[in-house]
Amino acid sequence: MATQTAERATTRNTIQRALVLEAVRSLHNHPTSADVYEVVREKHPNISRATVYRNLGVLANRGEVLRVEVPNGADRYDFLNRPHYHAKCRVCGGVFDVDMPYQSDILAKVSDAHGFAIEEHEIIFNGVCSECRKAEGR
Numbered sequence: 219m220a221t222q223t224a225e226r227a228t229t230r231n232t233i234q235r236a237l238v239l240e241a242v243r244s245l246h247n248h249p250t251s252a253d254v255y256e257v258v259r260e261k262h263p264n265i266s267r268a269t270v271y272r273n274l275g276v277l278a279n280r281g282e283v284l285r286v287e288v289p290n291g292a293d294r295y296d297f298l299n300r301p302h303y304h305a306k307c308r309v310c311g312g313v314f315d316v317d318m319p320y321q322s323d324i325l326a327k328v329s330d331a332h333g334f335a336i337e338e339h340e341i342i343f344n345g346v347c348s349e350c351r352k353a354e355g356r
């Protein structure tokens with residue numbers, strides 16, 4: 219009986235994780251965890267916020283989605299899970315992909331800093347997005 223319960227729990231976790239992954243993949247605007255929760259809840263009103271948040275963490279740790287840590291803002295989640303760079307709009311807070319090759323050689327320039335083993339890097343450009351520039355008339 220205990221095994222059956224565990225199996226059922228595993229199945230439920232797998233289903234919930236798939237729902238969360240599907241929601242992230244349906245959103246191409248770098249949603250926050252709150253945004254992802256809203257989308258999941260539309261179709262599955264019984265799923266809890268904590269469940270969605272926990273599964274986002276699992277998916278990010280597994281590399282199935284990319285977690286983008288935004289300075290002074292909520293973490294964003296990205297269906298595009300290969301390394302790439304972002305720009306953040308200081309007006310609306312939107313996060314956008316930047317079309318720029320991943321600078322793998324940048325690591326060679328910093329690898330001997332205090333014996334620190336650098337594994338990855340992120341770059342976030344700050345500015346004003348095209349929509350906000352239009353609204354500002356610039």
Ligand SMILES: [Zn+2]
Nearest residue numbers: 307310347350
């Ligand atoms: Zn903007």
Ligand SMILES: [Zn+2]
Nearest residue numbers: 296298314315
């Ligand atoms: Zn992105």
